[in-house]
Amino acid sequence: MQANDIGWTKTEEQIAQQAFKQAYEREIKDLIQTVRESAGQIAKLDDLWRLNDFLSAKRHHIDGKYDYSDSTLLFVFAQLIQEGWLYLDDLEGLSKDKLTKISALTRM
């Protein structure tokens, strides 16, 4: 699937950036909530190091994923939808072609 050589109109860029921001905020909010809850359950050293490992993995994952770039945007949107941080509805206004591609990617 060719996803990196398609043009984005100004409006589409704005929709994409807004969706990207929204997914990011949802994921961060959820992560903060998860860490707060799991920190409250910490009873021993292993729990601390497990939290440390969890945070390190999340950091790596989030830093990599939210690196806004037109060339990978359709893939990132598909991933965000699969992970539950974004909905196709958030992308309303993108061309039918892009939405179809994103939708197809989410089923891969």
Add this chain to the structure above:
Amino acid sequence: MQANDIGWTKTEEQIAQQAFKQAYEREIKDLIQTVRESAGQIAKLDDLWRLNDFLSAKRHHIDGKYDYSDSTLLFVFAQLIQEGWLYLDDLEGLSKDKLTKISALTRM
């Protein structure tokens, strides 16, 4: 100061191990409390990554420090006393020579 070529009686070994364990438990308990409290204050992503960095540093520090070895024990005890996880009283029963050395090391 020669601290690594001194003998330990059976009783001293037991006192040392008990003191070591006690300091470890104090430090871990304090760390768990600190993490619980700071996790409750997390409001944004930077706070999460700061907690991650804090845990990584603590892990490195604790893993290194609590590596029980006769040859470095006097130094570790001095460090634990300086950090507030151990008191000279916890080491009561060690030879006067060892206690003097530990005490001197805490002032370095």
